[in-house]
Amino acid sequence: MAYDLDAARITSLPDDAFYIPNFISEEEEQILLQKLLHSRTHQPNAPPSTNLHDSTSQLTTHLQISSAPSPRWTHLTHRRLQTWPSALTKTNTLLSSALPSWLTTPIIEPRFKQLGIFADAPHGAPNHVLINEYKPGQGIMPHEDGPAYYPLVATVSLGAGIVLDFYGKDAEEENTPTSKGEPESELEYLRVPRFRVLQERRSLLVTRGKMYTDFLHGIAERVVDGDLGPETVCNWGLLGEKDGFLGGSFERMTRTSLTYRDVLKVAKVGNTLKFLGR
Ligand SMILES: O=C(O)CCC(=O)C(=O)O
Numbered sequence: 117m118a119y120d121l122d123a124a125r126i127t128s129l130p131d132d133a134f135y136i137p138n139f140i141s142e143e144e145e146q147i148l149l150q151k152l153l154h155s156r157t158h159q160p161n162a163p164p165s166t167n168l169h170d171s172t173s174q175l176t177t178h179l180q181i182s183s184a185p186s187p188r189w190t191h192l193t194h195r196r197l198q199t200w201p202s203a204l205t206k207t208n209t210l211l212s213s214a215l216p217s218w219l220t221t222p223i224i225e226p227r228f229k230q231l232g233i234f235a236d237a238p239h240g241a242p243n244h245v246l247i248n249e250y251k252p253g254q255g256i257m258p259h260e261d262g263p264a265y266y267p268l269v270a271t272v273s274l275g276a277g278i279v280l281d282f283y284g285k286d287a288e289e290e291n292t293p294t295s296k297g298e299p300e301s302e303l304e305y306l307r308v309p310r311f312r313v314l315q316e317r318r319s320l321l322v323t324r325g326k327m328y329t330d331f332l333h334g335i336a337e338r339v340v341d342g343d344l345g346p347e348t349v350c351n352w353g354l355l356g357e358k359d360g361f362l363g364g365s366f367e368r369m370t371r372t373s374l375t376y377r378d379v380l381k382v383a384k385v386g387n388t389l390k391f392l393g394r
């Protein structure tokens with residue numbers, strides 16, 4: 117399949133954001149979800165994989181033991197998370213290690229390559245993937261991804277749709293009081309998103325440049341995403357299957373995101389082991 121990045125531009129957003137529906141097939145989505153289903157919860161001393169047919173997991177298990185922390189599910193209060201190939205160090209450095217093939221093919225190779233989205237990134241390709249899983253009612257607080265990464269995130273959504281909210285960084289300007297009178301705390305202010313992007317399952321969302329550096333992004337803790345339409349959803353015209361959203365709302369289901377990034381600082385694991393061995 118050939119992709120035309122410019123046709124995918126979300127023109128109502130500041131530079132730059134792109135949306136491609138049906139970026140992966142249903143079969144590819146199922147393979148990825150199966151991989152994640154069989155990942156165990158993070159246990160520092162977990163025994164190696166016994167799945168003899170799974171050479172990827174054997175290889176990564178070997179790498180985990182010899183080098184990096186185990187990238188299995190870590191449970192947070194509001195979602196659970198995997199970090200591949202490993203979490204960054206305290207100085208935002210990635211210990212160099214290949215991504216497993218199920219995260220690489222076909223998403224990075226050949227599709228990101230065809231789109232050229234990481235062509236200008238320092239490593240020419242993503243070297244890091246965060247996987248977040250959200251059950252209905254779960255979300256992620258407005259935040260920015262920060263300077264550890266080249267300012268571009270490519271997100272593939274699995275399992276279900278979800279609305280991603282973007283907020284201006286200037287809190288004063290963006291916040292509106294939820295009630296009249298003196299707010300007791302900052303929490304009394306309800307942040308109103310400046311932009312909303314509906315990410316369908318199997319879609320790709322790319323944000324870079326100003327969209328990366330000048331805005332916060334978050335996912336509201338809701339069980340229903342509502343108020344959906346051409347006026348309120350920035351990528352409405354680019355959606356693959358609008359029919360499911362014409363009623364103006366949908367019930368959340370479990371949604372998993374793969375967020376691909378290029379970590380700027382990379383250390384060779386060999387050097388690190390030498391350093392640790394001293
Ligand atoms: O799940 C998403 O689409 C957003 C995840 C996110 O913002 C992050 O991991 O930094």
Ligand SMILES: [Fe+2]
Pocket residue numbers: 259260261333
């Ligand atoms: Fe983020």
